[in-house]
Amino acid sequence: MQQLNNKQILLGVTGGIAAYKAAELIRRLQDFGAEVRVVMTKAAQEFITPLTLQALSGNPVHCDLLDTEAEAAMGHIELARWADLVLVAPASADFMARLATGQADDLLTTVCLATDAGIAIAPAMNQAMWRDAATQANLATLINKPVAIFGPGDGSQACGDIGPGRMLEADTLAEMTAEQFQSNALDGVNVVITAGPTREAIDPVRYISNHSSGKMGFALAQAAVEAGASVTLIAGPVALVSPERVKRIDVDSAEQMHQAAMDSLANCDMFIGAAAVADYRPAQIVEQKIKKSADSMSIELVRNPDIIAAVASHPQRPFTIGFAAETQDVISYAKGKLAKKKLDLIIANDVSDSEIGFNSDNNAVTVIWNGGEKAMALASKQQLSRCLLSEIAEKYKNSRAT
Known part of the structure; x- marks a missing residue:
């Protein structure tokens, strides 16, 4: 059920004895990588406490439509926008009736009206209530909306009756929730x-760096999330906003980026080295600002750690992709780097071209692997990143199949 990885599920809980199953459902959804937030009706709070579901979900539970605190932080519109899917489990007969007629008299129904995300419900009620003509008419209306209907199951009920109306078990509901999402190329991949440059300090004021904006690495992070991956972005000093659902680690120097990269390998399936890491750093950082005196000065430089080579040679080696930003003989240099550093793939681009160089919003690259290469034409870095991730995912899956 890797389709749930990095998905945002808004769980609605309505009144009924089956509300206790919401606790287990939260756990099952989280087990498969989903983030869960909870909305409860007043009746649901009679059967299970908001504190219980808050503790399990790790997020505040939302209960009131006109809660001024909630509106200041994440109101009903923000909840509606946040969700990839609204799942109501259990869904009572009363809730089904209100959803079918488009009412918005509490937080949960209001969110359902406001969201552009899919809606799924897991009905739970007495067998006679389920069979009643009004409930069946509401069910038909919801199916036509369309709302996905999960169940109900058939069997003994808390009231002693036997028949349809039992809420499905948490494992089954998690599986049905996953089926609402198409499988993406990098589902479940870490x-x-x-991304970005590094800064190598000379003194407290000055540093050595380069022109990298980080735009390509950030675009790749966004594309990887869209493909279903869990993404950690190790960013040098850049003026960019983090893509949603990305864990960002900010660093300054090459040594800091190296340490962050090594620390990440314990939970890493794929590593993409898109940063423009400084090859050298000053041998010593002067503690106070260097004053202008002589007509010339010399700074001794020492080599920085080679991050991509260290990743590719690590005992916990992930599928490793490097970048070759060159100004001449681009393909030749890239192929040499691919072989020397024992990478799985390398992405070559000509940074001497102002249309695709540093700070540009566009790029054109050549993807190179052992035995093949593929040129990708000029496009925005966002569009290009999606094409790159598709190619990378195919090579990654092939490597795991052999």
Whole structure:
């Protein structure tokens, strides 16, 4: 059920004895990588406490439509926008009736009206209530909306009756929730991406760096999330906003980026080294600002750690992709780097071209692997990143199949 990885599920809980199953459902959804937030009706709170579901979900539970505190932080519109899917479990007969007629008299129904995400319900009620003509008419209306209907199951009920109306078990509901999402190319894959430049301090004021904006690495992080991956982005000093659902680690120097990269390998399936890491750093950092005196000065430089080579040679080696940003003989240099550093793939681009160089919003690259290469034409870095991730995912899956 890797389709649930990195998905945002808004769980609605309505009044009924089956509300206790919501606790287990939260756990099952989280087991498969989903983030869960909870909305409860007043009747649901008679059967299970908001504190219980807050503790399990790790997020505040939302109960009131006109809660001023909630509106200041994440109101009903923000909840509606946040969700990839609204799952109501249990869904009572009363809730089904209100949802079918488009009412918005509490937080849960209001969110359902406001969201562009899919809606699924897991009915739970007495067998006679389920069979009643009004409930069946509401069910038909909801199916036509369309709302996905999970169940109900058939069997003994808390009231002593036997028949349809039991809420399905948590494992089954988690599986049916996963089926609401298409399988993406990197579902369940843990991806680490480095992006941006590094800064190598000379003194407290000055540093050595380069023109990298980090735009390509950030675009790759966004594309990886869209493909279903869990993404850690190790970012040098850049003026960019983090893509949603990305864990960001900010660093400054090459040594800091190296340490962050090594620390990430314990939970890394794929590593993409898109950062423009400084090859050298000053041998010594002067503690006070260097004053202008002589007509010239010399700074001794020492080599920085080679991050991509260290990742590719690590005992816990992930599928490793490097970048070759060159100004001449681009393909030749990239192929040499691919072989020397024993990478799975390398992405070559000509940074001497102002249309695709540093700070540009566009790029054109060549993807190179042992035995093949593929040129990708000029496109926005967002569009190009999606194409790159598709190609990378195919090579990654092939490597795991052999």
